[in-house]
Amino acid sequence: MSYRTVFITTLITTVILSTIYFNLYPVDVFLSGRQRYASLGKQAKTCECTQTDSCSYKWIVDGLSTGLYEAEAKHNYPVLSKSKLPKLLHKNPRYILNPDKYILPLLEGGPNNQIFCIRETIFIAVKLNRTLVIPRFFKHFTDSQSDGTTFIYPGHRLNIETVCNLVSCISLDNFQQACEGQLDAVMTFRTKIETKTIVSHTGMTMKPTTGEFGIKLIHRLFPGIRQDKVFSKEIKKTFGSEDRCLLYQRPLFNLLIEAKNKKGRIIKKSALSAISESDRTYRTNDIKLMEDITRHTQASPYIGKLASDFLQHLVGNRSIVSVHWRYNQGDYFRRCHNILKGKNQLVRMQKLCSKVLNYTPEDAVKTFVEKLATKADYSPGPNESVNTVSDVYIASPPSERLFIKQFAGILWKEKRWTVHTSEELEDYITKVYDCDVTKRHLYDLISSLEMEICARGKVFFQSTSSTWSANVRTSRLLCTREGTLPEMDSAIL
Known part of the structure; x- marks a missing residue:
């Protein structure tokens, strides 16, 4: 037998045995604990998941596709007839909003900032009478199982069922179909339009128009003045529009709601600070609405x-x-170093950072x-x-x-x-x-x-x-x- 024949025979035998071996013993058998999970997290491909694996806790939400919400956005969806309205994720929400006008938030920041984005958008959706579109969530950039912008299913972040029990809401794919793949306008407080991010997060294009950005903007910008807050009573005036398909860019901490001080006078407060106070005596309708939204946007x-x-x-x-x-010495300490250099002049934060940097x-x-x-010594009741x-x-x-x-x-x-x-x-x-x-x-x-x-x-x-x-x-x-x-x-x- 020639050397060439022996070589080919040996090679074929090795391939066959390797195939059998690795089918019997997958690679992840040789990894353990954290290493195994990190490896699998990076290698896993997005799939249309079902609840048939070893997960004993139900996490999939009826009407929300795991494939759509965790995959890269694609422009291959059927067009929904204009005469046919998209199906609501819950038939009888408490706030029944206009079924033919929509608002889709473009989320920003880490996981918790994204939740605050949703809450602000829901508040504005109620004020504008627009159906909420459930957006795509994404992991924190520091997550070792993320490759920059890795999308994560909404059902892992929020109780979507209670959200849609509160307000009219539809899925992203139904929104895409109803709007024929195009966004009519962008609501924003910013001068920069994040076109690439909008396309990658929505799978939609923007309807072209004349103007500086080539798309229709609905925003609160005045020459020479930076405006990054809107008062609840001014929402309709600021963002009112006949456009059907709106995207709200960066809906994070832009909202001021009506509150009352201890003398009963009306004041403007950030939504977060207004609902974070333990004194519940001076609650306005705005505060009650935001509290209701917060209760309906808890964990799955x-x-x-x-x-x-x-x-x-x-x-x-x-x-x-x-x-x-x-x-932590990474993210928080870096912020503190910037504050102590004078980039943030809040005295309270400067004192905190001086303390934290030397803490043992x-x-x-x-x-x-x-x-x-x-x-x-505080004991309101037995035990x-x-x-x-x-x-x-x-x-x-x-x-x-x-x-x-x-x-x-x-x-x-x-x-x-x-x-x-x-x-x-x-x-x-x-x-x-x-x-x-x-x-x-x-x-x-x-x-x-x-x-x-x-x-x-x-x-x-x-x-x-x-x-x-x-x-x-x-x-x-x-x-x-x-x-x-x-x-x-x-x-x-």
Whole structure:
């Protein structure tokens, strides 16, 4: 037998054996834990997922395609006849809005900013009488399972069913069809139109027109004046339009709503600060609407169920004190360095940053114990005293795990209190909730779950100037949870 024949025979045999081997033993068998999930998250392709895998918690929403909401936007959809209105995701919402005028928000920022974008858009949709289009959400740019802009299914971020029980809403694909693939106009406070982002997030083009940007703008810009807020009573005047298909670019913290001061006088306040106050005496109709919107934009039911199951596994029926420690050396410290250089002149933030940049785990333990001691005598009912709590859950960026471990060691030594972190949560999820969605979105889900865990704490210590903390805080104030004392919440620093 010639060398060439031997070589070819050996090569064919090797290929056949390798194929059999790797079919029997997939590559991910040789990876474990965090490494395995990170690898699978990066490799996973978007598919039209079903609830037939090992996921025991329902996360898919009727009427929302997983393929559309997690894939790159494509321009291949059928056109819906103008005589046929798109199907609502819920038949009988509380606010029945115009079924032939729509508003689609172009979300911005991290996961929590995206939720605030949705809330602001819903408020404006009610004022303008426009049906809400459920937009595409995306992961934080720091997520290791993201490649820049990686889309994530809306059902992982919000309870879409309660959103659509509140206001008329339709899916993105129905919006695309009803508008024949074109956006009529863009609502914005900005001078820059993010054309590429709009196309990639909507799968639609913009109807061309004459003017500086080549598209129709509905915005509040005056020569030489930067206007980036709109008062609730001016929404119709500012954004009123006969155009059917509107996109709202950057709907984040542009809204001022009507509130009252302690003397009963009407004032303008940001929507977030108005609903974050524990004093509920001076509530206007605007505040009531925004509170209602906030209650209907909470976490998906499966996130809440998974958080409850984890806490039961972790501490049983014992209560926890929850803490959000946002002060990481990457993102937050970089912001602080800019503030201290004078780019942000807020004295309060300058003082906070000066403190944070030099903080040690020993300092953090001392502050935490002192703050908790001030609440020890507060007991609104039987078995509700903070004195009964010996478990602390700390949510923090992964980069701060060493700091938190040192904090935990000191707290255990001084007080015999047990600190729990995302490491335990990650281990629990990868063992109990082993399915495709976890592999693709593990770290995004951990952040959402930690918010729910912190919302269930007897007392919550929040991080200043954090939308993550603000979301937990408003949830605790507006959504009743047994055993929690939101009136005792305060900032950790």
